[in-house]
Amino acid sequence: MADRQHITVALAGNPNAGKTTLFNALTGLKQKVANYPGVTVERKSGPWTLNGHAADLIDLPGLYSLDATSLDEHIARDIITGERPEVPRPNAVVAVVDATNLERNLYLVTQLFEFGVPVVVALTMIDQFEKQKHQIDVEMLSALLKTPVVAVNAKTGRGIDELAEKVNDVIGTTPEVPYVFDETREDGPHGKIFARYQFISNAVQESVWHSDHDKHRLSEKIDRVLTHRFFGLVILVAILLVVFQTIFSWATLPMDLLESGFGALSEATKSALPEGILADLIADGIIAGVGGVVVFLPQILLLFLFISLLEDSGYMARAAFLLDKLMSRIGLHGKAFLPLISSFACAIPGIMATRTIESRRDRFATILIAPFMSCSARLPVYTLMIGAFFGGQYVMGFISVGALLMLAMYAIGIIVAIAVAFVLKRTVLKAPPPPFLMELPPYRLPNLRTVVQNMLTRAWLFLKRAGTVILAISIILWALMYFPRQGLESGVLSPEQEQTQSLRSEVLSPEQEKEGSAQDSRLNTSDSGQTQDSLQLKRSFAGRLGHAIEPVIEPLGFDWKIGVALIASFAAREVLVSTLSIIYNVGRDANEESETLISAIRDEKKDDGTPVWTPLTALTLMVFFVLAMQCMSTLAVVRRETNSWTWPIFMFAYMTVIAYIAALLTYQGGKLLGFG
DSSP, rough: OOTTTTTEEEEOOOSSHHHHHHHHHHHTOOOEEEEEEEEEEEEEEEEEEEEEEEEEEEOOOOOOOOOOOHEEEEEEEEHHTTTTTSSSOSSSEEEEGGGHHHHHHHHHHHHGGGTOOOOEEESSHHHHHHTTTTTHHHHHHHHHHHOOOOOOOOTTBHHHHHHHHHHHHHHHHHOOOOOOOOSSSSGGGGGHHHHHHHHHHHHHHEEEESSOHHHHHHHHHHHHHTTTTHHHHHHHHHHHHHHHHHHHHHHHHHHHHHHHHHOOOOOEEESOSSSSSHIIIIIIIIIIIHHHHHHHHHHHHOOOOOOHHHHHHHHHHHHHHHHHHHTTTOOOGGEEEEEEEETTOOOOHHHHHGOOOOHHHHOOOOOOOHSOOOGGHHHHHHHHHHHHHHHEEETTTEEEEEHHHHHHHHHHHHHHHHHHHHTTTTTTTSSOOOOOOOOOOOOOOOHHHHHHHHHHHHHHHIIIIHHHHHHHHHHHHHOOOOOTTTHHHOOOOOOOHHHHHHHHHHHHHHHHHHHHHHHHHHHHHTSSSEEEEHHHHHHHHHHHHHHHHHHHHHGTTTEEEEEEHHHHHSTTHHHHHHHHHHHHHHHHOTTTHHHHHHHHHHBBBBBBBBBBBHHHHHHHHHHHHSSSSOOOOHHHHHHHHSSSHHHHHHHHHHHHHHHHHHHHHHHHHHHHHTTT
């Protein structure tokens, strides 16, 4: 008899069989989500009461068989056989079977019988089955399978109590394999598979009666349009436009509110705390760092809302079917399309959306190229460079140069992403061309509870796990730009200031020296926090890093100030604009459209009097930004999704190399052609 103090039940079933909805109904909102140790396959568990006995319900990955050819199948098989040390061997398995696809779903059930674990079959989609005028003799099916069968409906609660009762009854019993396989017969290596299918066919014929009125079911008529090679693509593009337009328009208000809220919280913190390092750390390091991440939350919530709606309705499978041929030419799965499109808004939700891709190699390849899609954070940089050097220019009298450059940046990202995917799938992520074996599930009304729960679960994981890494990196970047502090608050002069004061004493009269000191005082106090910010940045560790990397970035046409901006923008790409505004003393609040910042960039001169910035420099910076991995938030999420630091480090390294080479070719090539 099983230990009733520690009952474990596993939930197994095909994808789209209604497993998640049933799991949510059985466990309520008390489930825990984590990854299996060492892999990124999601692990969900939650409490379930079996006739007064507490049990842990484990949701196994969705799978079609237990032949252990994929990672999901390996994990499911290991759990059922008790070979996963972190999960107790189940006392029973609930096999979730879609009544509308009975024959295909029962194949997994016949495999479960062979593992010696008691099985109870939960028939889902029974309401749709009955609406189609089909009939099923549940008792007959149970007798043929030699195990309890319960018709359930998670939305209405039908069969939920009976399912708990049946599972409680089978715990401790020995299951009986309902079919006989004669190993002496010469059926070849697939003899057992044939025996299973033969048994299933007989069982379905004995227990199920199908109506003849389903030849022209509504879903089949809809599929003729939605999977059409032309109209299907047009409808898909229209749906994606609506989704992303909605994400941009609906997310703007909450994102602005969050940004304003964190800004006000930062100011309030500075007002409430004594002036000093602690106040600056909390306001500029912690609150600003967390705020920079949380501001993306509305977009992530909306994106996962639409993904859940499209998946639950059955449309996502149709979209993948339509695009698989196109994506397979570069070695990716059809399901990679939506994550890549999502990355145009932000790579973070795009990378998280790759979870719909079953193959680990296809998923990792999609993750590694997703940041090449030009996200919204790059737009301020493009806008500033185009406004400063290409504004008001036209080709053929009516085509804006700025619009062409913007389009070119998006095109460069897409082209490089395709090339990189092509190389990755033939080298480090080499794998056979991904087969497209996907069931087109029937159309269903999405379950609101499941949709909301999926959305909130993803949001919490994003905040909890990625946020901790991002917070740590934010504090490090803040410290690099904040320290050392000599000579600013303490009144201690920098070496440059000491040299200037010494020369002034030698050359100027006492009155002139007094006037000069007064000007310095006004500069350092009344008018300028901006100047102090600029001086602090120059002397900070980040400033020193800018000087240190100057020999490396000089061939790209960049000086140390641009180097500082590149380092600071690792926190978030758009930070480059505010960093340049600090460096050029035009105020922290200057944005990409600020005339003072644009003028400051245009007028900046080198020691020899030549301009630091030219149109060629601006173009080179744009090319570098479209290809470089300048986003710590994305790296943190890649770390989370791949469960390893290897892949984010690899991503950062290869993207930086590609960005550097592309920028070098742009600048040096432009100079050879006489530009700049």
